[in-house]
Amino acid sequence: MSIDVKTVCLGILSLGDGSGYDLKKRFESTFGHFFQAGYGSIYPALAQLAETDLVSCCEVLEEGKPAKKIYRITESGRHELVKTLESTTPTHKIRSEFLAVLYFAELIGPAQLDRIINHRVGEMQDVLRLLDELKHDSAADQGPGPRFVRGFGETILRAALDYIETHRAELCAGHEGHEPKLQPVSRTAT
């Protein structure tokens, strides 16, 4: 039993009812920095949860709006959630193409290196801004869990940004004076 999209959906629903579309937004704002999920995962997950009666579902037809399906966690859903959360030893996996590329920084032209780092820095700043909004958003759940997790993300992102700005110069030290011998990449082929 592991923590998959289904479990997290169940968890989010334990904090309040919502539609698939809703859940996606909550995923993005609150979980985006450490757990991603798209519609292609969320909708099937909700369907499965409904099938096993861990959530109930009712269709809402408002005029002037597309039809919605609001999901609500059931009692057995709450039990299952707690059981799952407690019976697992949760993982924490990083898959960083970014660091993989930087490992081979010496092979890359300085301009490309700059582009890559700037792009990543931009992404991190975006997430940081998101987390900051979250902090000042009273609507977002402010229990100990959410606060801890948000703070964790903030701390790690700041540390990473700081590290990058402090050490990025050293990366370029590798190829100073000699231009990369390779022709510029002609096309983003294959």
Place this chain on the structure above:
Amino acid sequence: MSIDVKTVCLGILSLGDGSGYDLKKRFESTFGHFFQAGYGSIYPALAQLAETDLVSCCEVLEEGKPAKKIYRITESGRHELVKTLESTTPTHKIRSEFLAVLYFAELIGPAQLDRIINHRVGEMQDVLRLLDELKHDSAADQGPGPRFVRGFGETILRAALDYIETHRAELCAGHEGHEPKLQPVSRTAT
């Protein structure tokens, strides 16, 4: 074109020849903290690289040892590597069941919470120790790239450990005084 196991294998081979078994070890020590790969990914990757002539392969039969296949990057392999590294905008993805669980900390018994956090802290300390060994290991490549990446890992891990130790107490504040109402999990079922 993205940075997959194949590309990283090619990259590692650009720093020196090696067998699949070797590569796995280098993956673990140097890339373990941000990019995982098992035999089930590495061997097929090497086979594919050899098929497309990005690496060459020769079998080595030493007495008193199992047969080995030593792979070596080719010229076209080096070109392909640089092209791939430069033509991508590398991602950095975190998938943290750990943070997902902590987000719902209020639902979990204090003992379980403790176990989960201690386990994760242990893992992080292990990786930190590994990185420290790497730092004092002159055999490990000490170019700017490897140094940057190792330092990055170290910095983030220290920041994370520090954050956890500073804020873990606040997590338990949620359920003080009232024991969790649920029966202890009977079995790690399903």
Place this chain on the structure above:
DNA sequence: CGCAACATGTAAGCGGTTACATGATTAC
């Protein structure tokens, strides 16, 4: 008129994990 936001889904494909299968050598 077109685009963004609201809203729900399906299906193919991909990459990686896990388990399986095998076998030699070395050290305890």
Place this chain on the structure above:
DNA sequence: GTAATCATGTAACCGCTTACATGTTGCG
């Protein structure tokens, strides 16, 4: 003898990503 290390691979499975498919409302 038996466990650990060295050594190579295959195949099933699984979950997630991506692309596809469709339709409404409201705003500029």
